[in-house]
Amino acid sequence: MKQQRPAVSAASIPVRAGIGLRAPHHHEILAAAPAVGWLEAHSENYFADGGPAIAALERARERYPVSLHGVGLSLGSTDLLDVEHLRKLKALIARVEPGLVSEHLSWSSVNGRFLNDLLPLPYTEEALRHVCARVCEVQEHLNRQILVENISSYYLFAHSTIPEWEFVAAVAQRTGCGLLLDVNNIFVSATNHQFDPSQYLQAIPVQAVGEIHLAGHESNGELLVDTHSRPVCDAVWALYRHAIRRIGEVPTLIEWDNDLPELSVLVAEAHKADVIWREARALAA
Amino acid sequence: MLSLREAQTQFAAAVLDGSDPVYAVYRNNVFTCLGRALADAYPVVERLVGAEFFRHTAYRYIAQYPSRSGDLNAFGEQFPAFLRGFPSVRALAYLPDVARLEWLCRRALLAADRLPLKLACRALLPSVQLFASDWPVHRIWQVNQPGWMGDPSVDLRLGGIKLAVKRAGHRIELLPLTPGEWEFICSFAGRLSFDEARARAGHRIELLPLTPGEWEFLCSFAGRLSFDEARARAWRADSDFDAALAMGKFAEEELLA
Numbered sequence: 001m002k003q004q005r006p007a008v009s010a011a012s013i014p015v016r017a018g019i020g021l022r023a024p025h026h027h028e029i030l031a032a033a034p035a036v037g038w039l040e041a042h043s044e045n046y047f048a049d050g051g052p053a054i055a056a057l058e059r060a061r062e063r064y065p066v067s068l069h070g071v072g073l074s075l076g077s078t079d080l081l082d083v084e085h086l087r088k089l090k091a092l093i094a095r096v097e098p099g100l101v102s103e104h105l106s107w108s109s110v111n112g113r114f115l116n117d118l119l120p121l122p123y124t125e126e127a128l129r130h131v132c133a134r135v136c137e138v139q140e141h142l143n144r145q146i147l148v149e150n151i152s153s154y155y156l157f158a159h160s161t162i163p164e165w166e167f168v169a170a171v172a173q174r175t176g177c178g179l180l181l182d183v184n185n186i187f188v189s190a191t192n193h194q195f196d197p198s199q200y201l202q203a204i205p206v207q208a209v210g211e212i213h214l215a216g217h218e219s220n221g222e223l224l225v226d227t228h229s230r231p232v233c234d235a236v237w238a239l240y241r242h243a244i245r246r247i248g249e250v251p252t253l254i255e256w257d258n259d260l261p262e263l264s265v266l267v268a269e270a271h272k273a274d275v276i277w278r279e280a281r282a283l284a285a
Numbered sequence: 286m287l288s289l290r291e292a293q294t295q296f297a298a299a300v301l302d303g304s305d306p307v308y309a310v311y312r313n314n315v316f317t318c319l320g321r322a323l324a325d326a327y328p329v330v331e332r333l334v335g336a337e338f339f340r341h342t343a344y345r346y347i348a349q350y351p352s353r354s355g356d357l358n359a360f361g362e363q364f365p366a367f368l369r370g371f372p373s374v375r376a377l378a379y380l381p382d383v384a385r386l387e388w389l390c391r392r393a394l395l396a397a398d399r400l401p402l403k404l405a406c407r408a409l410l411p412s413v414q415l416f417a418s419d420w421p422v423h424r425i426w427q428v429n430q431p432g433w434m435g436d437p438s439v440d441l442r443l444g445g446i447k448l449a450v451k452r453a454g455h456r457i458e459l460l461p462l463t464p465g466e467w468e469f470i471c472s473f474a475g476r477l478s479f480d481e482a483r484a485r486a487g488h489r490i491e492l493l494p495l496t497p498g499e500w501e502f503l504c505s506f507a508g509r510l511s512f513d514e515a516r517a518r519a520w521r522a523d524s525d526f527d528a529a530l531a532m533g534k535f536a537e538e539e540l541l542a
Contacts, residue, residue, distance in 0.1 A: 044356045049397035049411065052455040072355020078290040085355055110293040114352040115300060116322075116360070117314045119293075127289050154310040155296075159286050225310055 013038050013065050013099035013211070015249040017270035017277070020256060021066075025263050026056040030063075034267045037274075038065040038099070040253050044072045046096075047088045057096060067100040067211070067253070068092065069180075074114070075138065075148070076107035076121045076131050086141050093142065100211055100251075102147035102180045103138065105131065105168060122157035123167040128174075135175040147210045148172075149180035152188040152217070152226035164189070165203035178210035181247070183240050184232065184255075188217050188224040201243055209247050214240060214273060215255040229258035231269060237276065244280050252277065301348070319347045322357040327364060327387045329429040330380060342371065358395060362388060379420035379441065386422050389414035389450045390457045413540045414450040415471060421446055423459050449540055460538055465523025466531050469516065470540070 016037025021029065023045070041057055048054045060066065073085055093101060106118040121127045139146055150168050162170075172179050181204060190197040214237075216230030232240075232254070244250070254269040287295075300311045320343040324331050331339040350363045365384035374380050396411040409415070416422075421443035428437045447467040449460040462470065519526040 044358070047356050047358060048395035051394045051396060051398070051412065051452065053394075055398075070355075072357070074355055078293055082355065088356070107293060108355060110290070110297045112351075112353060113297065114355055115297060115311070115315045116318050116352050116355065116357060117311055119296065119300075119311065122287070122289065122292050124286070124289070130289055155307065157287075157292060159292075220310065223310060 013067055013251045015251055015277075017252045017254060017273035018064075018067070019254050019266045019270050020069075021057065021060060022257065022260055023053065023056075024260055025266075026053075026060075028263050030056065030059050032263070033063055034263060036064075036267055036270045038067065038251065038253075040067040040069050040255075041096075043068045043070040043089055043092055043101075046092055054095070061096050065099045066096055067102065067251075068096065068098040069149075070101075070103045071118070072108065072114075072116065073103050073138070074107050074109040075103045075134050076105065076127070077109050078107075078130065079109055079112065081134065081137055081141075086138065090142055093144075100147055100178075100180075101142065101144060102149055102211065104151055105148045105171065106151045118151045120151065120153040120155055120157070121167075123160040123162040123164055124157075125161065128162065128167060128170055131171055132174045135171060135177050139175070139177060145176065145178055147178040147180040149182050149213065150185050150189075151182070152185040152192075152224075154192060154223050154225070156193055163195075163203075165200040169203050169205050169208075172205055172208035177208075179204065179208045180211045180213060181209050181243065181250075182213035182215070183243050184213065184215045184217060184236050185226060187236050187239050188226050191224045197239055198242060201239075201246055204247075206247050209250055212240070212243065212247070212250050212252045213255055214252060214269075227258055228255050231265070232272075237272075240273070241276055241280060244277055245284070249281075316344055316347060318357070319352055319360060320344065322360045323347075323364065326361040326391050327384055329387055329426055330364075330368075330384050332429045333377065333380065333383065333425070334374065338373075342368075342373070345371070358391070361391075364388070379418070379422060379425060382418035382420050382422045383425055386416050386418070386426055386448070386450065386459075389416050393450050393452045393457060396452070409470075409540060410451075412452040415467070416448045416450055417445070417467070419445040423448055423461060426459065449538070451538065451540060460540075463523055463526070465519045465526030466534070468522035469519035469526065469528065469531050470535060 014037045018038035018040055019036050021039040021041045029039070039060055046054050046057050057066070068089075070089065073089070074082070104118050105121070107121060108115055108117055108119055121131065135146065135148060148171060150164070168179065171177065186197045186200050190200065214232045215226065215228045216232055217224050218227045218230060219225070252273045254266055254273065256266055299305055300308045300315060303312050320340055323343045323346065324339060334342065346364055346367050350367060352360045354360065365381045365388060368374055368384050369381040393412045393414050398412070421439060421441065423446040424439050424443060427433065428435065428439060447462045447464065449462055449470070451458050451460060516526070516528045519528065519531070
């Protein structure tokens with residue numbers, strides 16, 4: 001069956017702020033068409049042959065550029081890549097024609113069991129070789145470039161030999177994938193593991209960055225946890241300013257998953273990112 | 286040095302074991318995320334047993350039936366079977382059937398809108414599921430929907446129910462079937478679901494002429510029985526069964542492709 005071609009061309013995620021598309025907001029986004037640059041959907045939420053969720057995404061796609069963001073592929077796992085998962089992702093890409101497709105630099109399954117969380121990798125030469133091979137496998141299978149995102153972490157492997165920022169940079173350099181730089185995740189991990197976030201930013205190959213994520217986090221008393229349940233905090237906005245001074249024009253996304261607020265709150269956060277970006281551009285000019 | 290595989294195996298075991306607080310954030314993430322996915326799939330079961338008890342039950346299920354997919358929509362398929370063997374809910378004999386109905390609702394919501402083959406007539410629409418229970422699960426489901434304003438009580442002596450679970454736009458509707466209608470639609474439209482038939486055909490179902498897989502798909506899915514055979518079965522279940530009326534009803538309710 002032929003899908004209707006979306007009105008917005010495929011490669012055009014604009015250099016503006018977008019928001020995450022979440023099911024409780026489907027109706028309002030379609031009815032009110034808020035003024036945001038683009039939408040990002042969690043790929044797996046739309047792994048359906050039909051029905052209301054995928055229909056809502058297709059209708060949203062007629063009005064907005066869309067990016068697909070995977071949370072379940074388990075890119076860094078030593079299990080075989082799940083070809084059924086890839087098949088569903090490829091079918092969704094064909095249906096939605098997203099401007100960007102991204103995955104996480106993490107793993108979530110081993111020995112066939114899924115923990116359905118973004119688990120950290122040890123940063124070793126072996127892990128780097130493994131992840132690079134997997135990124136290439138996925139890019140070949142999908143026949144397109146993907147972006148990989150740095151995660152928040154709450155654990156460091158004692159046998160890691162490479163700083164995370166060098167590991168992330170090397171994955172992009174060796175595979176030709178793009179980077180989805182999550183500025184909140186850098187802040188959370190920098191605080192938890194006591195490194196300097198600007199050192200992280202400094203190591204990132206600017207030309208590889210295709211998207212930036214911003215989100216809110218919470219403290220559990222000992223660690224910062226990437227909960228996606230709050231507004232972006234001032235310290236992360238400051239780090240964002242720092243990041244875009246260095247990286248320049250990249251689409252930015254506001255993520256919010258838990259304790260989802262009114263749509264207007266997300267839209268206001270996106271507008272705040274737009275204002276910061278315009279200020280940075282004016283300063284640079 | 287620890288290999289990547291060893292590191293991942295040990296890490297996952299430590300998260301699931303839960304005795305070392307170093308992994309507490311991950312353990313909390315894993316159980317919260319999977320618990321929420323289960324509650325999303327089984328909202329009526331959650332209402333019937335209460336959120337606190339459901340969370341306790343969900344944690345037991347998660348430990349016993351590991352997630353096997355990165356797609357959370359696929360998590361929870363064995364929950365009805367788990368509830369059947371879970372001593373703490375033995376007093377609620379109908380609960381596993383309520384869960385079974387909710388899983389069919391989930392499948393109906395994710396199913397294809399139409400069939401990929403023009404030839405697949407006499408088939409249930411992919412989004413239609415058939416459900417039978419010895420308990421009045423239809424009524425239990427109904428009074429536990431958000432916004433139900435009517436009498437919330439259920440008389441378990443109402444007995445069993447046979448249903449077609451169907452998708453109407455964004456919503457799930459339950460259509461009670463008489464014994465004759467049930468027998469007829471099971472016989473005539475084929476017992477295999479779209480997914481089962483597609484799995485048999487190995488996904489290669491759009492090419493003509495027919496491959497052995499496609500042949501199997503069509504024979505299974507469109508039903509092996511003729512109209513007359515199906516009607517005869519329906520009559521054995523219900524001597525008042527009227528095939529023309531039933532076909533009209535199925536067409537009007539959009540159960541058939």
